[in-house]
Amino acid sequence: MGSSSINFMASSLELARRLIGAMPMVDGVGGRIVETEAYDREDPASHSFAGPTPPNAAMFGPPGRACVYPEGVRVVSGPRIGISKAVDPPWRFGLAGSKFLSRSFR
Secondary structure (H helix, E strand, O other): OOHHHOOOOOOHHHHHHHHOOOOOEEOOEEOOOOEEEOOOOOOOOOOOOOOOOOOOHHHHOOOOOEEEEOOEEEEOOOOOOOOOOOOOOOOEEEOOOOOOOOOOOO
16 A cells, blocks of 8 residues: 555544555655554644644644654644544554564454
8 A cells, every 4th residue: 555545634543544554665665554553632642742842843744744753653644533532432453463563452
């Protein structure tokens, strides 16, 4: 799946699901995405929750922009829509059977 076929305007939950198995490449460098997490800007666990800082400035850019960190990549998505605040939706997704997951699913 190339990045041109991914809708970065989707909600963070939808984008997290769709990125599983994708193989993004930039100048020949990349790899298969085996695990994702979804956060929206209002989530205290989000790296953008406290507002822009030099390290997270890209998170306030347009959808599709990425912040690369030693432990992973954070991607900007469109607005989070259609999520009921009355439920705790699943937010962690992974490639079934991958030995590279940070922790197993229960």
